[in-house]
Amino acid sequence: MLDSVPDSAVEPEAASLPRIAGTGAASLHGTLLAQLRDYVVEGNLAPGARVPERLLCERFGISRTPLREALKVLASEGLIDLLPNRGAWVRQLGPDEMVALFDVMGGLEALAGRLACEKITEAGFSEIERLHHAMYAAYLRRDLHGYFTGNQAIHDRIVEAADNEPLRTTYANFAGRLRRVRYAANLDKDRDRWGEAMREHEEILDALRRRAGSELSDILFRHLRNKRRAAAVRETAAAGA
Amino acid sequence: MLDSVPDSAVEPEAASLPRIAGTGAASLHGTLLAQLRDYVVEGNLAPGARVPERLLCERFGISRTPLREALKVLASEGLIDLLPNRGAWVRQLGPDEMVALFDVMGGLEALAGRLACEKITEAGFSEIERLHHAMYAAYLRRDLHGYFTGNQAIHDRIVEAADNEPLRTTYANFAGRLRRVRYAANLDKDRDRWGEAMREHEEILDALRRRAGSELSDILFRHLRNKRRAAAVRETAAAGA
DNA sequence: GACCAAAAATTTGCATTCATTTTTGGAAGA
DNA sequence: TCTTCCAAAAATGAATGCAAATTTTTGGTC
Incomplete structure (x- = not known):
């Protein structure tokens, strides 16, 4: 059953358009995501280390909102762990x-x-x-x-x-x-x-x-x-x- | 080379703690993420339909910030597409x-x-x-x-x-x-x-x-x-x- | 000198606000 | 009647503000 939320009309172009955001290719958010992912993958932060939110904001010249969005995605990718109220930590592989x-x-x-x-x-x-x-x-x-x-x-x-x-x-x-x-x-x-x-x-x-x-x-x-x-x-x- | 950002001390407990956030088990954010994912997967929104940000905020009783964070994750999971400046759309499979x-x-x-x-x-x-x-x-x-x-x-x-x-x-x-x-x-x-x-x-x-x-x-x-x-x-x- | 408790300072999580962009609705003109 | 154009309205993306939680510092006791 389709919920109370009305189904807006289907977007015709969406199907043919390149799937921009999925993994984050273009689009400001995607750029930051890719940058941050590289930053972690490249090993700029030690495994097990805390991900310094504020410092990264300054480094990338953005506010906390987009950074936190990117962190959530990186967590879902398994690169970092998010501990409630305790921030992000670089995932360490046992x-x-x-x-x-x-x-x-x-x-x-x-x-x-x-x-x-x-x-x-x-x-x-x-x-x-x-x-x-x-x-x-x-x-x-x-x-x-x-x-x-x-x-x-x-x-x-x-x-x-x-x-x-x-x-x-x-x-x-x-x-x-x-x-x-x-x-x-x-x-x-x-x-x-x-x-x-x-x-x-x-x-x-x-x-x-x-x-x-x-x-x-x-x-x-x-x-x-x-x-x-x-x-x-x-x-x-x-x-x- | 480890970047200018200093490597904080390694979190000793992190390794033994359950990986709470990765896919989002507990923790308010994780709860919302799971709810929203189910909401989409269960088919409450038609494929190709726009994801109504404001309505979902009301439905879940939260503000746009956590909702948008969840949307970014769902996009990275491939459930929705994010079009820059044009919002989220339920992914339609060709x-x-x-x-x-x-x-x-x-x-x-x-x-x-x-x-x-x-x-x-x-x-x-x-x-x-x-x-x-x-x-x-x-x-x-x-x-x-x-x-x-x-x-x-x-x-x-x-x-x-x-x-x-x-x-x-x-x-x-x-x-x-x-x-x-x-x-x-x-x-x-x-x-x-x-x-x-x-x-x-x-x-x-x-x-x-x-x-x-x-x-x-x-x-x-x-x-x-x-x-x-x-x-x-x-x-x-x-x-x- | 080591240990513990309380207060200050950070940090997190979320709501709110603001600047842009897109979309909508309708008027003017062909 | 249909198209084109423009202004109003709405939505998006990002910055800021604020309460709650955590971490650090401080001060005192054993």
């Missing part, structure tokens, strides 16, 4: 939470791979293939940064190839939450993992070439699991330090 | 968007199934088995409502068994967005689909019994795809009407 987030990332990548197999074009595949070879070259010359960049690019391209807007958004959200975990950091000390990751990427490319959705889905989930395992070492070590 | 959302749901259920295979207890499995049989009984006596309820319960239990908080939250979000699509509505006219769905559920239970994660993952994704296909008929029909 080991369990990190594991949970990694698993979701794995699920999202698995989905992206599956969809990519259905939708990717020959050109799109070639591009990923090119990135793969570049990454392999970086691996051979032990260029950690080059490898990391290429790796990131490949995973992003797969998500892109899935051509699914909500997936893109959700993926970006979880990637942002895990941004602090520097998975690459281990590889130079964990040559085995590096080689293993490289082999997994061979499998990924192969499955994608054959457009084997289920298979790719599986590989990608396992790939993320292993990535997490490698990252967990450092996490645990850091926690113990 | 066919393509619906397809995209269904695919993400499929990916999330696939993930849930995979994780459930790793974590579910014998008691948890028995409960799902019980629900399955109850649903089958409903199917046999052509009890559409009973079937639908049981079906929903099973999928929810699988997500629950995955024991992953961010997955739970994300799943709930997408389920809410798709709430308007009444997948069950077709079954009484599409007996073939109903039987097919029932057979798929047999497979689901079987894979879960064997704790065959990858397999269950695949089945669940396909199951959702088929569910979408059935729902799409009605959607298309409705669009054509």
Whole structure:
């Protein structure tokens, strides 16, 4: 039943207009939201630290109202915690939470791979293939940064190839939450993992070439699991330090 | 580099405290957010309709500030669109968007199934088995409502068994967005689909019994795809009407 | 010197106010 | 009669104000 509130006429243009605000692309509010999100994700505030409302207002040159709106959104994205009457705090990931987030990332990548197999074009595949070879070259010359960049690019391209807007958004959200975990950091000390990751990427490319959705889905989930395992070492070590 | 903003001391209790605000459980703001979300999800406002700010303020007995904060969050959840200077509009799903959302749901259920295979207890499995049989009984006596309820319960239990908080939250979000699509509505006219769905559920239970994660993952994704296909008929029909 | 209670100073949450923008309604003109 | 234009009205976006809660400081006691 439609409530006492009258349903205004349907907005005809709304459907065709770009969905501006959803995640906040343009529009003053969206700008601030993006800025503030970057500010947090980039690590300008220490995990577990209080988010200084007043200082941020001055920094961004705005009043508290729009800032607080942005904070509410960041809280719903899981980047910060809002404690009633006690303000906003940068969310700190415990080991369990990190594991949970990694698993979701794995699920999202698995989905992206599956969809990519259905939708990717020959050109799109070639591009990923090119990135793969570049990454392999970086691996051979032990260029950690080059490898990391290429790796990131490949995973992003797969998500892109899935051509699914909500997936893109959700993926970006979880990637942002895990941004602090520097998975690459281990590889130079964990040559085995590096080689293993490289082999997994061979499998990924192969499955994608054959457009084997289920298979790719599986590989990608396992790939993320292993990535997490490698990252967990450092996490645990850091926690113990 | 940590910015000019000084890092306040780390809040020791924050880690152990329940994550109250994230999705908004308690705390006045969270209450309003949940209320408003339900209000939209329940369909009190027509899709494509304007969200009447002032009226909602009166209805909930609050001022515009907290309402607008909640609207920003709902926009980030994808339930409404915010058009700069033009207010909030209930999001309307076109066919393509619906397809995209269904695919993400499929990916999330696939993930849930995979994780459930790793974590579910014998008691948890028995409960799902019980629900399955109850649903089958409903199917046999052509009890559409009973079937639908049981079906929903099973999928929810699988997500629950995955024991992953961010997955739970994300799943709930997408389920809410798709709430308007009444997948069950077709079954009484599409007996073939109903039987097919029932057979798929047999497979689901079987894979879960064997704790065959990858397999269950695949089945669940396909199951959702088929569910979408059935729902799409009605959607298309409705669009054509 | 450590510990605790009370008052001051911040900070939060929400209401209210104000400047812009959009929308509405109608008059003038084609 | 229909379109175009303009002014009034309403709605949005953001700043400010204020009561309640929290945190910090202060002062005193053991």
